Amino acid sequence: MFTQQLINGITVGGIYALIALGYTMVYGILKIVNFAHGDVFMVGSFLGLLFVQNAGMPIYIAYPAAMLVTAAVGVVIERVCYRPIRIKGTDALSILIAALGVSIFLENFAQLVWGTGTHAYVQEIKEKNYEFGNINLSNIQIGVIVLCVLLMAALYFVVNKTKIGVAMRATSQSITSAQLMGINTEMVIAATFGVGSALACVAGVLVGTYYDAVYPLVGYSYGLKAFAAAILGGIGSIPGAMLGGFLIGIVETLGSAYISAGYKDAFAFGILILVLIIRPSGLLGKKHVDKV
Amino acid sequence: MQSIIIDLFQKPGQYKKVAGFILVALLAAFPYIYFNNYYLHIAILVGIFVILSLSLNLITGFTGQLCLGHAAFYGVGAYVGALLMKNLQMNFFLALIVSFLVTGLFGLLLGIPTLRLRGDYLAIVTLGFGEIVRLVFINWEEVTNGPMGLRSIPAPSIMGFVLKERYMFYYLILIMVLLVLFLMNRLINSGFGMAMQTIKADEIAAESIGIYPVKYKLIAFILSSGLAGVAGCFYASYVSYISPTTFVYNTSVTILAMVVLGGLGSLAGSVIGAAVLTLIPEVLRFISDYRMLLFGALMVLMMIFKPEGFWGVSKRVKNIYKLKAGRRHHERDIKSQ
Secondary structure (H helix, E strand, O other), X not given: OHHHHHHHHHHHHHHHHHHHHHHHHHHHHHOOOOOOHHHHHHHHHHHHHXXXXXXXOOHHHHHHHHHHHHHHHHHHHHHHHHHHHHHHOOOHHHHHHHHHHHHHHHHHHHHHXXXXXXXXXXXXXXXXXXXXXXXXXXXXXXXXXXXXXXXXXXXXXXXXXXXXXXXXXXXXXXXXXXXXXXOOXXXXXXXXXXXXXXXXXXXXXXXXXXXXXEOOOHHHHHHHHHHHHHHHHOOOOHHHHHHHHHHHHHHHHHHHHHOOOOOHHHHHHHHHHHHHHHOOOOOOOOOOOOOO | OOHHHHHHHXXXXXHHHHHHHHHHHHHHHHHHHOOOHHHHHHHHHHHHHHHHHHXXXXXXXXXXXXXXXHHHHHHHHHHHHHHHHHHOOOOHHHHHHHHHHHHHHHHHHHHHHHOXXXXXXXXXXHHHHHXXXXXXXXXXXXXXXXXXXXXXXXXXXXXXXXXXXXXXXXXXXXXXXXXXXXXXXXXXXXXXXXXXXXHHHOHHHHHHOXXXXXXXXXXXXXXXXXXXXXXXXXXXXXXXXXXXHHOOXXXXXXXXXXHHHHOOOOHHHHHHHHHHHHHHXXXXXXXXHHHHHHHHHHHHXXXXXXXXXXXXXXXXXXXXHHHHHHHHHHHHHHHHO
């Protein structure tokens, strides 16, 4: 029973971690919270469904295509909505409000296009269950966990070993200095939004496949919990977002199994508040010191 | 329009006083000019949101601490008020005070650990608090009646006179709004308010001139959350039915949008923001399907082209220059005499 719940928690946690990465990468570079990210995740999920069901593509073409389009959506949001505010140099609160505006826009756009109801998701992959003793594992669950771990490893490699990764890390330390070193920071920012949105699209497709459901307001609860995961791990830290995502998934699943199912969503925020009181910079975050 | 009321309190100038009185008189006469329950209902909602956005402005606009769970305080105030009036038959005005105290206490408990830290921790913790409060409303069925909500909350009564007509609620909220505006104006122009605004401008600089930021932030947050509780208590008594769906994250965001679009750190801005954002969805009803879509787009456009809000700093800076110019003329006049 416990091991079973733990595995369920890891599955959900992996999905949270994928979304949390988008929050944490954007925060690391621009120091803004992109509150529209949860809705980008929803758009990604719907695009996956659209490409398979309406365009009739096989999933190995449809899902990468959905990832590309979602990445483009993320980049366009940054270009059209955040960049003009950023360039004016107004405070972070303006961008936050703009992000909330984008979030309202996307949610209502999705409701206009796809209706307010719940859609069944693509079932191209037949669900199979494997029994290991008294633990029940489905092939979808295994797929979700493996995919999450693979994508995170790939991201970790890109950020730490490639040229664009170095540029990203430099930009996150200081945009001005990075520009002086000849880094095209606008390109780096666009790439960050693109990668973050593509990961959110994967998470969207995984949620759709795992729960067999997608609806226009799905981004709200996943977005909030992924945001909590990013904070928990230390916002701005990529390994932190992964750790935070898994932790929140596990705590939430165990909490709803052993304590109360009604308070499922409260556990994530309860643990978040507790951690922030004890360690304000998050589990893996750097301590921030204000200098005069 | 309503901003003139605040100018009345803020700036010298006789014509503004006259205009302010005319406006208050017009607002007072409103139920007689437009006696229509729908218009009155919208006006009362505007009043509730004016109190909510003013209270949020106190902590976010004047003290510079972002709060993303204001709907939770609104909800706690509504439930506390409703339970007291319904189960204990408590008088409305007494319930109003208890709501203020209880929500203020929640503000204190949340504020103590978070307001010591710099940065956006209050935002995150209040966001989490908002979600937890919503789930408690849904799950604590013995007290809150779960998702069904609380029904038949009694209307306020003054000495046995029951306020059951809509226009009576209108006058009650009008008096409450004017009172809150008056008190807020006194507060922000007092030494305490100056300290708050110094903390917003620069916390370290404030500390260096002997202002202890935690104390001021904490008191501002307690007042802010308590005031939201008062608005909640009024709301519960007005609609006589409350359910968890009212006090959700979206409501917090709407209140924040009112404060920011109106102008951070401006009382008149909060009034205008609350009025405009309550009216926009009503005015846009003829394109009902697209109204929230437009609303989102408007929020983004506003932040791109006019980030200081309808009544933001730039407007007030201009006013200061005007005042200074006026004073110079005045001094020259005195010298020439």
